[in-house]
Amino acid sequence: MSVPKPLPHDAARMHVTGAARYVDDIPAPADTLHLAFGLSTIAAGRITDMDLSKVRAAPGVVAVLTADDLPFDNDVSPSVHDEPLLSDGAVHYLGQAMFLVIARSHLAARRAARHGDVSYAEETPILTVDDALAAGSHFEDGPRIYEKGDADAAIAAAPHRIEGVIEIGGQEHFYLEGQAALALPQEDSEMVVHSSTQHPSEIQHKVADALGVPMHAVRVECRRMGGGFGGKESQGNALAVACAVAARATGRPCRMRYDRDDDMVITGKRHDFRITYEAGFDGDGRLAGVSFVQYARCGWARDLSTPVADRAMLHADNAYLLPAARIESHRLRTNTQSATAFRGFGGPQGMVGIERVIDEVAHTLGLDPAEVRRRNYYAACSERGLSAPRPSGPPEDISGQKKPQTTPYGQVVDDFILHEMTEALSRSADYDARRRAAAQWNARGGVIRKGLAMTPVKFGISFTLTHLNQAGALVHVYRDGSVRINHGGTEMGQGLYQKVAQVAATRFGLDIEAVKITATDTAKVPNTSATAASSGSDLNGMAVKAACDTIRARMAQHLADTHGCAAEGVEFSGGRVQLPDGRSMGFVEVVESAYLARISLSSTGYYATPDISWDRIKGEGRPFYYFAYGVAATEVALDTLSGEYRILRTDIVHDAGASLNPAIDIGQIEGGYVQGAGWLTSEELVWDGRGALRTHAPSTYKIPAVSDAPDVFNVTLWDGANREATIYRSKAVGEPPLMLGISALMAVSDAVASCGEVYPALDAPATPERVLMAIGRVRGDGV
Amino acid sequence: MSKKMHIKLNVNGKAEEFLAEPRELLIYTLRERLNITGPHIGCETSHCGACTVTINGKSVKACTMFVAQADGAEITTIEGIGGPDDLHPLQTAFKELHGLQCGYCTPGMITRATKLLEENPNPTEEDIRFGMAGNLCRCTGYQNIVKSIQAAAAEMNAAKEAAE
Ligand code: FES
Ligand code: FES
Numbered sequence: 001m002s003v004p005k006p007l008p009h010d011a012a013r014m015h016v017t018g019a020a021r022y023v024d025d026i027p028a029p030a031d032t033l034h035l036a037f038g039l040s041t042i043a044a045g046r047i048t049d050m051d052l053s054k055v056r057a058a059p060g061v062v063a064v065l066t067a068d069d070l071p072f073d074n075d076v077s078p079s080v081h082d083e084p085l086l087s088d089g090a091v092h093y094l095g096q097a098m099f100l101v102i103a104r105s106h107l108a109a110r111r112a113a114r115h116g117d118v119s120y121a122e123e124t125p126i127l128t129v130d131d132a133l134a135a136g137s138h139f140e141d142g143p144r145i146y147e148k149g150d151a152d153a154a155i156a157a158a159p160h161r162i163e164g165v166i167e168i169g170g171q172e173h174f175y176l177e178g179q180a181a182l183a184l185p186q187e188d189s190e191m192v193v194h195s196s197t198q199h200p201s202e203i204q205h206k207v208a209d210a211l212g213v214p215m216h217a218v219r220v221e222c223r224r225m226g227g228g229f230g231g232k233e234s235q236g237n238a239l240a241v242a243c244a245v246a247a248r249a250t251g252r253p254c255r256m257r258y259d260r261d262d263d264m265v266i267t268g269k270r271h272d273f274r275i276t277y278e279a280g281f282d283g284d285g286r287l288a289g290v291s292f293v294q295y296a297r298c299g300w301a302r303d304l305s306t307p308v309a310d311r312a313m314l315h316a317d318n319a320y321l322l323p324a325a326r327i328e329s330h331r332l333r334t335n336t337q338s339a340t341a342f343r344g345f346g347g348p349q350g351m352v353g354i355e356r357v358i359d360e361v362a363h364t365l366g367l368d369p370a371e372v373r374r375r376n377y378y379a380a381c382s383e384r385g386l387s388a389p390r391p392s393g394p395p396e397d398i399s400g401q402k403k404p405q406t407t408p409y410g411q412v413v414d415d416f417i418l419h420e421m422t423e424a425l426s427r428s429a430d431y432d433a434r435r436r437a438a439a440q441w442n443a444r445g446g447v448i449r450k451g452l453a454m455t456p457v458k459f460g461i462s463f464t465l466t467h468l469n470q471a472g473a474l475v476h477v478y479r480d481g482s483v484r485i486n487h488g489g490t491e492m493g494q495g496l497y498q499k500v501a502q503v504a505a506t507r508f509g510l511d512i513e514a515v516k517i518t519a520t521d522t523a524k525v526p527n528t529s530a531t532a533a534s535s536g537s538d539l540n541g542m543a544v545k546a547a548c549d550t551i552r553a554r555m556a557q558h559l560a561d562t563h564g565c566a567a568e569g570v571e572f573s574g575g576r577v578q579l580p581d582g583r584s585m586g587f588v589e590v591v592e593s594a595y596l597a598r599i600s601l602s603s604t605g606y607y608a609t610p611d612i613s614w615d616r617i618k619g620e621g622r623p624f625y626y627f628a629y630g631v632a633a634t635e636v637a638l639d640t641l642s643g644e645y646r647i648l649r650t651d652i653v654h655d656a657g658a659s660l661n662p663a664i665d666i667g668q669i670e671g672g673y674v675q676g677a678g679w680l681t682s683e684e685l686v687w688d689g690r691g692a693l694r695t696h697a698p699s700t701y702k703i704p705a706v707s708d709a710p711d712v713f714n715v716t717l718w719d720g721a722n723r724e725a726t727i728y729r730s731k732a733v734g735e736p737p738l739m740l741g742i743s744a745l746m747a748v749s750d751a752v753a754s755c756g757e758v759y760p761a762l763d764a765p766a767t768p769e770r771v772l773m774a775i776g777r778v779r780g781d782g783v
Numbered sequence: 784m785s786k787k788m789h790i791k792l793n794v795n796g797k798a799e800e801f802l803a804e805p806r807e808l809l810i811y812t813l814r815e816r817l818n819i820t821g822p823h824i825g826c827e828t829s830h831c832g833a834c835t836v837t838i839n840g841k842s843v844k845a846c847t848m849f850v851a852q853a854d855g856a857e858i859t860t861i862e863g864i865g866g867p868d869d870l871h872p873l874q875t876a877f878k879e880l881h882g883l884q885c886g887y888c889t890p891g892m893i894t895r896a897t898k899l900l901e902e903n904p905n906p907t908e909e910d911i912r913f914g915m916a917g918n919l920c921r922c923t924g925y926q927n928i929v930k931s932i933q934a935a936a937a938e939m940n941a942a943k944e945a946a947e
Contacts, residue, residue, distance in 0.1 A: 006881075008878050009878075009881070009883060011886065012883060013867055013870075015883050015890075016861075016873075016874035016877050016878050016893060017821070017861065017866055017867050017870070018820070018821020018861035018890040019821070019862075019867065020886050021820070022887065024820075024824070027818065107811075173921075175885075175887075175921060176825045176833055176920070177823065178825075226823070227884075227887060227922055229921070259827055260825070260828065492885055493883075493886065493887075493922045663881050664881070667881050667923060667924075667927060670926045671884060671924040674924035674925065675924070698826050699828060703919060703921060704924075704925075705916050705919060706912050706916055706925040706928065707912045707913065709925040713924075713926050
């Protein structure tokens with residue numbers, strides 16, 4: 001029996017009937033209380049006075065807590081203990097939690113929270129990249145620098161040079177289910193917390209510290225999230241801790257959800273970046289050297305900014321063999337929301353930087369950008385090691401041995417398949433002919449211009465913090481042959497539960513219906529990593545497989561003992577167990593017989609990703625177990641009078657290895673692309689001069705609607721297996737497709753470029769306003 | 784605080800009667816008072832469609848209506864469209880054709896789509912994109928949602944023809 005099957009999402013039947021419960025749908029006891037934060041109204045300064053009498057007197061209010069009321073740890077940071085749950089007197093951004101209202105209803109709590117009378121000694125906030133640079137406001141001791149060769153010398157010696165800068169906006173997650181938590185106090189100081197979180201173990205840890213109890217006294221459960229996208233990796237900590245603290249203070253269950261405005265004002269978003277670049281290249285567009293300076297606006301607290309900014313550096317090469325490269329990264333501290341994980345985790349920003357460089361190189365030389373991309377690709381790789389040479393292949397050393405091609409951070413790239421994938425996409429998308437047709441259309445000089453761009457993705461898979469690459473699982477086989485599995489991964493819509501259930505069903509040779517997968521629960525599997533870095537099925541699939549195989553081995557040994565055969569030859573398939581001699585019996589029968597023989601039918605499983613190691617200070621090692629690849633071609637039509645445009649057609653070929661569930665993977669690719677295109681086109685975050693986020697609701701922050709998705713959308717999975725021994729040779733698919741959306745930005749740039757001679761130098765998101773300004777530049781209107 | 788009002792509703796075929804503040808939002812009535820949690824809260828400002836229900840035959844975002852405005856109304860939520868063992872063709876299609884990922888938008892999407900197909904049993908892809916534009920999904924990229932609605936329309940039309 002094979003694993004790959006396009007089975008529906010594990011909870012699809014519940015989702016379509018409205019029966020699937022999210023945290024806010026869980027029935028709570030009648031005496032449950034509801035919480036809301038009172039938020040700061042300035043971006044930087046100190047609290048001089050806080051008069052909460054009106055809040056306390058508001059209808060329905062049961063209690064109001066400030067930092068002084070917190071008996072133990074006042075911290076919700078996932079990293080360096082720099083994020084108080086409630087302000088300790090300092091104000092770091094507009095929207096920071098100052099006090100906590102506990103009330104009889106959600107609305108009562110929210111209304112009361114508006115009545116705080118807080119006085120501040122205001123300071124000048126540091127809001128922008130320029131502010132932070134001027135003030136020297138940053139995290140870490142200085143910039144991180146990864147280098148390969150002498151980039152400056154290579155650029156100086158190259159026949160052609162460009163330099164420039166691109167501003168890349170952040171992105172609101174807009175998970176459709178906002179942040180939510182529910183805490184239920186138990187006997188003996190125990191606390192049960194339901195949290196919409198990608199990281200139950202961290203919630204458990206933060207709640208335990210806030211309550212002053214060991215982790216064993218806190219149990220955190222998450223059955224599902226209504227979307228996460230990285231926004232629930234650390235941003236749920238505050239709600240869960242608030243609920244637990246309030247539940248302890250009142251002895252009653254406490255529930256909290258942010259309404260959408262609060263959610264957008266309080267929580268971190270994707271980091272916005274400024275990237276400056278210099279590149280040297282030859283007349284064919286081959287890069288000799290590239291130098292980047294990346295400025296990441298991290299917001300007020302450290303959160304996950306260090307690994308995010310690292311990953312941006314690690315993707316500054318994207319799919320291109322850079323003979324010499326220098327990447328310098330500044331992590332700027334500003335008085336804004338603490339930017340956090342978001343699908344791609346910095347990788348997308350790094351990738352936009354190099355894609356911009358290639359696009360400008362092609363424009364400078366009058367070449368097709370897709371051709372320049374291919375000329376700079378890493379060399380193709382055969383099954384193992386490098387294969388057929390390309391003209392500008394890796395250099396040979398004196399012994400005639402090829403040196404392995406490496407990234408700017410020294411990882412060998414030996415699984416590169418984008419040449420073949422790009423070729424396939426070119427053909428299926430009819431790229432050359434459509435490029436000619438667009439050029440002809442634009443040559444007529446009309447108001448509507450067309451743009452077509454094809455961009456690749458090479459994305460590194462593994463947590464760059466090596467120790468996070470581990471996972472645990474718990475599997476029970478019951479006497480009726482049904483199986484219950486549990487693992488540390490969380491379900492946010494990505495289909496992880498179903499994929500892992502397919503693995504378990506396959507190991508035992510059972511139908512998927514025989515396997516039940518249950519809510520992620522810190523009492524069942526401890527010390528888990530966040531479901532992040534696309535690693536959910538890689539790690540948890542392997543851990544569940546290990547647990548299943550332990551039980552299988554016990555059952556096989558039992559049969560060997562009772563039937564006098566070799567345990568190794570016992571096979572599980574079709575609901576039956578086959579002995580090496582051809583005899584077979586039902587799975588249930590074997591289970592019952594093993595039970596009677598007092599053999600354990602329950603096991604944990606564990607997995608740690610092999611072969612990775614990484615020194616993030618030096619920028620050396622193998623941070624990634626493997627790379628996932630994809631390539632997309634997007635065509636847009638642009639109205640040059642309004643700057644508005646729409647996506648006419650998108651074609652994608654994406655590599656999910658030997659897909660565990662092709663239907664789920666294609667869904668990830670489609671959704672990832674649209675989210676990535678949204679990030680770079682319509683989704684604009686605007687802060688005013690006081691540091692207030694002005695785009696804090698869907699009325700002003702525009703995520704793609706069904707009418708914005710491409711008119712024609714063709715997605716194909718690349719037919720191939722992962723060369724590394726991942727779970728059934730599949731590849732991670734959560735994050736990589738987001739970066740296929742870069743092709744939309746480049747297509748818009750292409751359409752703009754048709755308006756004149758000058759390079760558009762389009763910033764992201766390419767809102768109609770920015771597009772009009774770029775058209776002005778291209779036409780030399782000096783707008 | 785305003786005076787409570789006597790409200791009567793018919794929700795998914797069941798008569799409900801209670802006293803409520805007139806300004807109580809219908810989505811709170813459904814979710815908190817009646818424990819009907821299929822309609823979700825995504826924005827509370829009528830932008831996302833997660834709370835979509837049918838009121839007297841029209842698609843309505845339940846976060847934008849006061850319970851007083853719904854007094855006497857017939858309301859259908861996702862729970863009234865089909866249960867686990869008698870799925871509506873739209874429910875089957877969303878399930879089988881992967882018209883959902885996290886599923887949070889799904890009840891609103893399907894509820895809206897039932898009206899769309901009543902208004903227009905043979906929608907083109909363009910009609911679907913226009914008719915569903917008030918329902919946001921952050922996960923799927925919409926491709927499979929459009930396909931699910933097309934498939935359900937075909938299925939429902941075939942069933943109608945067979946019945947005629
Ligand atoms: S919650 Fe009603 S439209 Fe979003
Ligand atoms: S499936 Fe997640 S919002 Fe639509």
